[in-house]
Structure formats: structure tokens, C-alpha cells
Amino acid sequence: MKAVNIVSALIFAGVSSAQTPAGFTPIVAEKLEVTFGTKNIATGGQAMTKAETSRQPTIGISGPANQTYVWMLIDLDASTNFANPRAGQPATYLHTVLRDFKATGAASGDGVTTLTTTANGPVAWFAPQPPAENPPHPHRYTNLLWEQPVNWQIPSAANTMLQNQRLGFNVTNFITAAGLSNPIAANYFNVTG
Ligand SMILES: *[C@@H]1O[C@H](CO)[C@@H](O)[C@H](O)[C@H]1NC(C)=O
Numbered sequence: 312m313k314a315v316n317i318v319s320a321l322i323f324a325g326v327s328s329a330q331t332p333a334g335f336t337p338i339v340a341e342k343l344e345v346t347f348g349t350k351n352i353a354t355g356g357q358a359m360t361k362a363e364t365s366r367q368p369t370i371g372i373s374g375p376a377n378q379t380y381v382w383m384l385i386d387l388d389a390s391t392n393f394a395n396p397r398a399g400q401p402a403t404y405l406h407t408v409l410r411d412f413k414a415t416g417a418a419s420g421d422g423v424t425t426l427t428t429t430a431n432g433p434v435a436w437f438a439p440q441p442p443a444e445n446p447p448h449p450h451r452y453t454n455l456l457w458e459q460p461v462n463w464q465i466p467s468a469a470n471t472m473l474q475n476q477r478l479g480f481n482v483t484n485f486i487t488a489a490g491l492s493n494p495i496a497a498n499y500f501n502v503t504g
Pocket residue numbers: 375377378
């Protein structure tokens with residue numbers, strides 16, 4: 312019985328893909344539940360509208376969540392030229408970083424534990440608002456969740472990135488500067504301008 316379970320677990324692992332977009336590093340295997348109003352991002356790359364994503368989503372993870380967490384939203388498909396995107400270079404843009412997320416209670420029937428925070432930063436909610444482009448250009452809005460270190464004080468180099476380097480944001484460099492481990496959960500949705 313045990314062997315069968317292991318085999319099916321392996322098969323399952325084989326078909327389930329990363330929760331981060333192709334080519335993005337670090338690769339994250341666990342799904343972050345991201346829900347705008349009542350609309351859940353069921354699979355990575357799900358198309359959403361600007362109107363649907365205008366308000367901050369609810370997030371959650373599977374299983375117990377007894378830590379404190381940091382959530383980040385980045386656009387992988389911004390341009391260094393917002394007014395005329397095709398005239399610029401592709402660039403990552405940092406939208407939001409909120410800290411101090413904790414479980415609100417026990418996991419619900421589907422095994423998901425909702426996480427909430429009263430923090431409004433270090434980078435307040437900034438909704439997806441990609442500019443119109445011809446041809447239309449889907450932007451991959453990528454959500455990352457980290458375990459927040461105990462008594463986390465954001466080092467000044469990391470804070471500089473958050474406040475002054477939002478365009479051209481480099482997640483790998485931020486992880487190092489901020490003293491974080493790799494993200495534990497991720498998900499992404501697409502919005503087209
Ligand atoms: C969280 O839960 C895990 C597994 O249940 C346990 O090993 C760990 O010690 C807990 N951590 C805290 C900070 O309570």
C-alpha cells in the first residue's frame with residue numbers, strides 16, 4: 312500500500328508544474344492561493360482583467376501555517392519605457408511587498424489556511440495597470456511568499472531596492488540582501504493592457 316502511494320505521489324509530482332512562470336528563478340513548487348474577490352487563480356497564467364485585480368487579493372497556503380510570512384507581487388513584463396513600452400527594454404517591476412502575514416485560523420475544508428496582515432508595507436498595494444499595447448501584450452504578475460525571519464528588520468540595502476529600484480527589480484539580489492530563504496509558495500496571473 313505504501314509503495315503504491317509513493318508511486319502515485321511521484322506521478323503526481325511529475326505532472327504538476329512549477330508555480331512560477333517558465334524561465335523564472337527561483338523555481339517554486341508549492342502553490343500560493345491567490346483570490347481576487349471570489350475569483351481564485353486556479354492555474355498559473357490565468358487571464359484576469361485590470362478591473363478584477365484592482366483590489367488586494369486574499370492569499371493562503373495548503374496545510375498548517377504557523378509562521379509569519381512576506382508576500383510580494385511583481386510584473387515580469389514591464390518596460391523601461393512606460394509611455395511607449397515597445398521603445399523600452401523588458402524589465403521586472405515591483406508592485407507590492409507586505410509583511411507580517413499570519414494564519415487567521417485553522418485550515419478550511421479544502422486544506423487551505425488563509426493568511427492576513429494589517430501591515431501596509433514595506434511597499435503598499437499597487438494594482439496591475441499595464442499600458443495598452445499593439446499587439447496586446449500579457450503581463451505575468453508573479454506572487455511570491457516567504458517565511459519571514461523572526462524579528463525581521465529589513466537591511467538597508469534591501470530597503471533601498473524596495474524603495475528606489477522597483478523598475479528593474481531583481482528578486483535574487485533582493486533575497487540575498489533581505490536575508491530571506493527561497494520563497495515557499497508562488498502563483499501568477501496574466502493581465503493584458
Ligand atoms: C510549526 O509547525 C511545525 C510542524 O507542525 C513544527 O515542526 C514547528 O516547530 C512549528 N513552528 C513554530 C514556530 O511553532
